[in-house]
Amino acid sequence: MPLLQLPKITSEKSLNRRAEKRRDAAFIDAAFNAAGTRVLALPDLRVPIYPTPDRAPPVLRWLSVPEVQALAAPLDFAFLGEDETGTAVFACNVPPYHRDFAGAEAALHPLVDLRSLALQTVSHETELLIAAEARALLGWHAHNRCCSRCGGPLHIIEGGWCRTCAGCGQSTWPRTDPAVIMLITRGDRALLGHELRFPDKFYSTLAGYVEPGDDIEHAVRREVKEESGIDVGAVEYVASQPWPFPHSLMIGCWGDALTEAITIDRTELTDARWFDRAELASMLAFTHPDGLFVPPRISMAHTLIRAFVDGVLPRA
Ligand SMILES: [Zn+2]
Incomplete structure (x- = not known):
């Protein structure tokens, strides 16, 4: 019997998420400040790509941490994991109410919705998986800014994989x-x-x-x-x-x-x-x-x- 052909989006070729390091603030800081660290910045959760000629599959547009910080600050960064070379990969949303949103949006043009990116087929399957992880995680952040118990502001911990309330101590994690x-x-x-x-x-x-x-x-x-x-x-x-x-x-x-x-x-x-x-x-x-x-x-x-x-x- 032939094997079932799995869909394009599968998790097997994704990043090494290093989940055991998310609570290690020194590790997250060092990864964030390392020279080669890559960031996927998503203005209003849309994905920046490099335009490619004639129907060629699009390629994600990666930035360094200083490049992202020059576009917009302050921003909340989430640690997505390490790629196959051990380079740290982060992502951040630039929300539409951010004072630098218009500039970041213009600088990162063209931007595509993740669904259309998936339909276009990214040249590198891992890049689509990273974009999917980033979109899901940052979308959760965008919709969980306040504590569901007391209404207080939540702040980010664990490399972007948890939000916690200083008022009542309740924590919340990304949901699927x-x-x-x-x-x-x-x-x-x-x-x-x-x-x-x-x-x-x-x-x-x-x-x-x-x-x-x-x-x-x-x-x-x-x-x-x-x-x-x-x-x-x-x-x-x-x-x-x-x-x-x-x-x-x-x-x-x-x-x-x-x-x-x-x-x-x-x-x-x-x-x-x-x-x-x-x-x-x-x-x-x-x-x-x-x-x-x-x-x-x-x-x-x-x-x-x-x-x-x-x-x-x-x-x-
Ligand atoms: Zn609370």
Whole structure:
């Protein structure tokens, strides 16, 4: 059986995060002040790239610490880890209310949204992973500025991986929201839906957040039942993928449908249908007679659909 081709965003080629050093203030300071240290500065959480000629994949625009400090100060820096040469890598957000925002934004032009960067495919896979780590972590900082218990200001500790309140002592850490995304099959056919927010003719696997009290299998069965009315029996984990839009973990699953009749939840979907393998293959290839298509290669949905078309799913 062929191996499942994982999506472009996987964590295997990312930085060595050196998590054991985050509480070592002397280590973080030394890393920050080292000559070769690299910084990814994100004006309003957008990623600076070097423009490249004609469709060439974009390259991240790295700065030194002094270069970033010349653009905007003060800034909060987060330690992302060390690259394969042992060089420290930091990231910082330049928020839109910062007094130097306009200048930094102009100096770092062009800036791209991480999602579009992922769709364009960065030349170096590790760079996309670093950008994803930075975007998720800095996005968490941007939305956790005050204590959820007493409302006081939070300050950053542990190299940017924790915020703590001087008023009441409560600490908070970056969170990841698990979401299930599942290919539901019945014989030679798979269930895809069209959400209200999707572009015309675009179909994808069903998906939803894992709720309090759910395990993964229950979340799959619950979401599919809610959105399509289909009962699901066996559920298997297939693969996972960080999805930092803003901070999710996509848990890719396969599920075996026990029933066939579809009842669409109109608050979530405008359509849901069974598609056979030949039709799915044409949707992957953009040759469907009605112009129907599925998510791009980078996504878990694409991986699951491709695996079904290729006979990798369901597993024997
Ligand atoms: Zn507090």
